[in-house]
Amino acid sequence: MTTILIADDHPLYRDALRGALSQPLNSITLVEACDLPETVSVLEQQEVDLLLLDLHMPGSQDLFGLLHIRKLFPDVPVAIVSGTEDPAIISKIIGVGALGFIPKTASKQNIKDAIQAILAGDIWLPENISDKVESVDESFSQLAEQVASLTPSQYKVLCYMRDGLLNKQIGYNLDIAEATVKAHVTAIFRKLGINNRTQAVLIASQLELEPPAH
Amino acid sequence: MTTILIADDHPLYRDALRGALSQPLNSITLVEACDLPETVSVLEQQEVDLLLLDLHMPGSQDLFGLLHIRKLFPDVPVAIVSGTEDPAIISKIIGVGALGFIPKTASKQNIKDAIQAILAGDIWLPENISDKVESVDESFSQLAEQVASLTPSQYKVLCYMRDGLLNKQIGYNLDIAEATVKAHVTAIFRKLGINNRTQAVLIASQLELEPPAH
DNA sequence: AAGCACATAAGACTTTAGTCTGAAAAGTGT
DNA sequence: ACACTTTTCAGACTAAAGTCTTATGTGCTT
CATH class of the missing domain: 3.40.50.2300 (Response regulator)
Known part of the structure; x- marks a missing residue:
């Protein structure tokens, strides 16, 4: 079955x-x-x-x-x-x-x-x-690995960051304190090897494959 | 000629x-x-x-x-x-x-x-x-108009924002004071109808058409 | 000459962002 | 039961972002 x-x-x-x-x-x-x-x-x-x-x-x-x-x-x-x-x-x-x-x-x-x-x-x-499919370059697979290493909560926070929300707004949406959001944000930066949210947003939107259709 | x-x-x-x-x-x-x-x-x-x-x-x-x-x-x-x-x-x-x-x-x-x-x-x-080319939707053309309304200096600042740079770093690259960068950033937000740089970065990267090849 | 858009920038200020320390609870797997 | 990861969050702090006001100079238009 x-x-x-x-x-x-x-x-x-x-x-x-x-x-x-x-x-x-x-x-x-x-x-x-x-x-x-x-x-x-x-x-x-x-x-x-x-x-x-x-x-x-x-x-x-x-x-x-x-x-x-x-x-x-x-x-x-x-x-x-x-x-x-x-x-x-x-x-x-x-x-x-x-x-x-x-x-x-x-x-x-x-x-x-x-x-x-x-x-x-x-x-x-x-x-x-099938013959045109190549192995992706190293920087991309490294990026993918780093993003994949995010925990579920960190993933959610990154999703909201990518929508341009403030930490306070993210906390409201996820029903957690802003301090917690900040903790997640810092953890995300560590895992992605960056130091501000602009770069995080860029990485997240690089994983988009097509321009927004709507 | x-x-x-x-x-x-x-x-x-x-x-x-x-x-x-x-x-x-x-x-x-x-x-x-x-x-x-x-x-x-x-x-x-x-x-x-x-x-x-x-x-x-x-x-x-x-x-x-x-x-x-x-x-x-x-x-x-x-x-x-x-x-x-x-x-x-x-x-x-x-x-x-x-x-x-x-x-x-x-x-x-x-x-x-x-x-x-x-x-x-x-x-x-x-x-x-040629028959498959349609007129683009309103939100996109509105976005394009707003971005096109940026002055050359504002355009440059937005470019650097899109690379994840801090205001201080942008000022260093353009050889202007951080206060000037902030003035441009505020003007950009006004024209694009947003209120933080994350949203600006998102708009700028929406004008990308393909995922970065390198 | 007067008006206008643009670029520049200082000063004062409020709000976010981001780090660090520390800590407690919950779940996971061994 | 134990170690481990994850999630949660407070407090204190530094740094950066962002607004507002004001101002000077330049170049372009009428």
Whole structure:
């Protein structure tokens, strides 16, 4: 019995994925989520054998969200579903720990192949670009490691910093004291090897892959 | 007599452009620049009838640099040369005031056509994507307008802010007092409708179009 | 000549940011 | 049970950010 979690904010595409999965694969359980917090919540509650994650979900923040998931649930295989087909971006996705990349233009047969490969422990990429995917450069993987070393609370604080909030506002949102926020901020700076919040915001927004579409 | 300025940091591609231009068009003068400050310097010194601008030049910062050029020299027609072919990005480029977009994969004939069209005052786009280019949404064009309203000094200060520098360091780099930097920073906040530097950095980095390649 | 935008900057001030020390509670894994 | 990490936060402090006011000089426009 295999459990697959579909995390995508687009209901229609969730339907399409469900359709592509239910037919070829039997004895699977499908679970769905439409934003990042919900995805985390599902992963906490039940065992999941494969996560199909859309990079552009609300709260996901592209690679930033993927790093977060990888950090919290290192044992859950993750395949990224996205509309992008840029080899440079796909390289980074793989470099950050995803086991596969499924373009939204993939056929049902491709999706089926991909999922079976990933469930078997392989890395799966679209054929036409698998040779274009290179290993990411050292500075990026170092950055990814540093961001991945953040604790969940530190991650949340960094998310709010990236939205331009003051420490006081972050504390209000997370329902903790400003002193605690400051403690987290200092810890983040240490781990990222920086010394002010502007640099932290820059690092966080470097993990965005596309310009904001809205 | 027509003067064309080629601004591209890649010497080989400058050569290629030069080759594509010297043959079909006669009675033109070619000038070259390899980074943004040099481009500005050339535009200050001589009349230029067309600027072929690479978005990814050192110091250029993508749309940020284009906005800067458009602000300083609103009468100089600008065509963007870039490797991207993403319609969303091209839409923004046109929305920010460029008169044309020439993909780096364009043929000599295409380049010739493009330049003649733009010199004649038309907007030129690659055929295969000209129908996919949409008008950019209101919030983005409003953002672009606000950034374009910055004075040259304010632009420079924002550039340094975006690099994570302190006011004191910015003052040292620009050889002005920290008090002056603060005055500029406050003016920038007013124009952008924000109240702290984190938000300024976010706006500036939203005008980046691709993740840093290096 | 007068007006205007811009750049420069000092002074005084309030508010955030950020560090350091220390400490207590809660959870995690062995 | 023990060690370890994480989260929480206070107090005291230094540094930086940001506002407001005022002012001088320059260059450009009308």
